[in-house]
Amino acid sequence: AQSVAQPEDQVNVAEGNPLTVKCTYSVSGNPYLFWYVQYPNRGLQFLLKYITGDNLVKGSYGFEAEFNKSQTSFHLKKPSALVSDSALYFCAVRDLFNDYKLSFGAGTTVTVRA
Amino acid sequence: KAGVTQTPRYLIKTRGQQVTLSCSPISGHRSVSWYQQTPGQGLQFLFEYFSETQRNKGNFPGRFSGRQFSNSRSEMNVSTLELGDSALYLCASSLAGTGGRGNTEAFFGQGTRLTVV
Numbered sequence: 001a002q003s004v005a006q007p008e009d010q011v012n013v014a015e016g017n018p019l020t021v022k023c024t025y026s027v028s029g030n031p032y033l034f035w036y037v038q039y040p041n042r043g044l045q046f047l048l049k050y051i052t053g054d055n056l057v058k059g060s061y062g063f064e065a066e067f068n069k070s071q072t073s074f075h076l077k078k079p080s081a082l083v084s085d086s087a088l089y090f091c092a093v094r095d096l097f098n099d100y101k102l103s104f105g106a107g108t109t110v111t112v113r114a
Numbered sequence: 115k116a117g118v119t120q121t122p123r124y125l126i127k128t129r130g131q132q133v134t135l136s137c138s139p140i141s142g143h144r145s146v147s148w149y150q151q152t153p154g155q156g157l158q159f160l161f162e163y164f165s166e167t168q169r170n171k172g173n174f175p176g177r178f179s180g181r182q183f184s185n186s187r188s189e190m191n192v193s194t195l196e197l198g199d200s201a202l203y204l205c206a207s208s209l210a211g212t213g214g215r216g217n218t219e220a221f222f223g224q225g226t227r228l229t230v231v
Contacts, residue, residue, distance in 0.1 A: 034219055043118070043204055043222035090157065092220075099162075100210040101170045102147065102220055106156045 002027040002095040006105035014113055019081040021108045023074045023091030032094040033074040034102075035065055037087045044090060050074060061085070081112045116140065120205050120223035127230050132193040135226045139186050139207030145169070146188040147220065148180060149204040157204075163188055164211050195230045202227050 003026045013019050025031055032051055036044040048059025055067045065076045074091060091105040119138040127133050139146050147170075148160040159172040163182035180190040186207075192199055206220040 036222075041202070041225075041227070043120075043224045044206075046219045046221065049219055094210065099164075099169045100145070101159075101162070102206075102208075102210070103159070104149075104157045 002093055002098060002101065002103050004091050004093050004103055004105040006089075006091055006108045008108050009106070010109045010111065012111045012113065013081050015083055016080050019076075019078040019085065019110065019112070021076040021089050021091075021110060023076065023105060024072050025074060025091070025093045026072065027093050027095050028097050029095070031072075031074075032096070033065075033067065034092040034094070035059065035063070035074075035076050036090045036092065036104075038090065038107075039087050047076070047089075081110075083112050083114050086110055086112045118205060118207050118221050118223035120203075120226050122226060123224060124227045125229070127195050127228065129195055129197060129230055131195050132191060133195060133228060134189055134191045135203055135205075135228075137188045137190075137205030137207075137223060139188070139205075140221055143207035143209055143221075144186055145208045145210045145220075146182055146186060147206045147208075148188070148190050149206070150174075151202040151204055151225070152200075160190065169211070192228075197230050200228060200230045 005024045034049045035047040038044045050067045058064045094102045121136045145164045147162040150158045162170040166182045177193045182188045202225045204225045206222045208220040209218040
């Protein structure tokens with residue numbers, strides 16, 4: 001069975017500091033991994049995905065994520081956080097061996113203070 | 115091109131009533147998934163439809179049902195509403211499974227905020 005874990009409910013950082021949101025996964029076969037962001041009372045917005053190839057994936061709004069197969073992790077990063085990055089972040093994995101089911105982590109609330 | 119459209123955006127219903135929510139996917143997307151989001155339970159998967167067939171199902175009671183039409187539009191229905199059904203209901207569409215694709219992201223609608231009183 002596939003699963004996604006986001007070990008931190010909340011992450012707090014100061015503006016201009018690096019931001020990291022952690023995600024670990026479990027899936028049979030090759031993982032297709034995604035990050036989404038959600039602002040209050042809105043749907044989820046796609047940030048980036050890892051399919052294959054380079055372990056460092058770049059996405060929207062200056063975010064990037066590092067895939068680590070040995071640690072089964074896919075952490076989201078941003079070198080210099082902005083107050084506007086304050087939102088709820090979800091990691092997700094798609095399982096091709098389970099009818100393409102997309103499973104989400106519990107989400108991490110990021111607060112960037114000015 | 116147009117994104118995922120969910121209607122209505124807001125809904126207030128009374129306990130015991132039923133409700134139908136609608137989702138129009140991005141053109142060409144045959145996969146439509148539904149999620150329930152609440153502060154306490156996070157994002158919970160309800161079900162997914164692909165080419166009018168339910169492909170995946172979450173752990174929700176039979177009061178929650180859905181269907182998909184030949185144009186890929188989907189509806190979900192909740193019967194005998196309970197206070198605990200108050201939530202943001204999100205719909206997402208994707209190309210997953212079309213031509214064997216798995217490396218494709220899901221696109222979400224703005225959601226329907228259901229309040230049961």
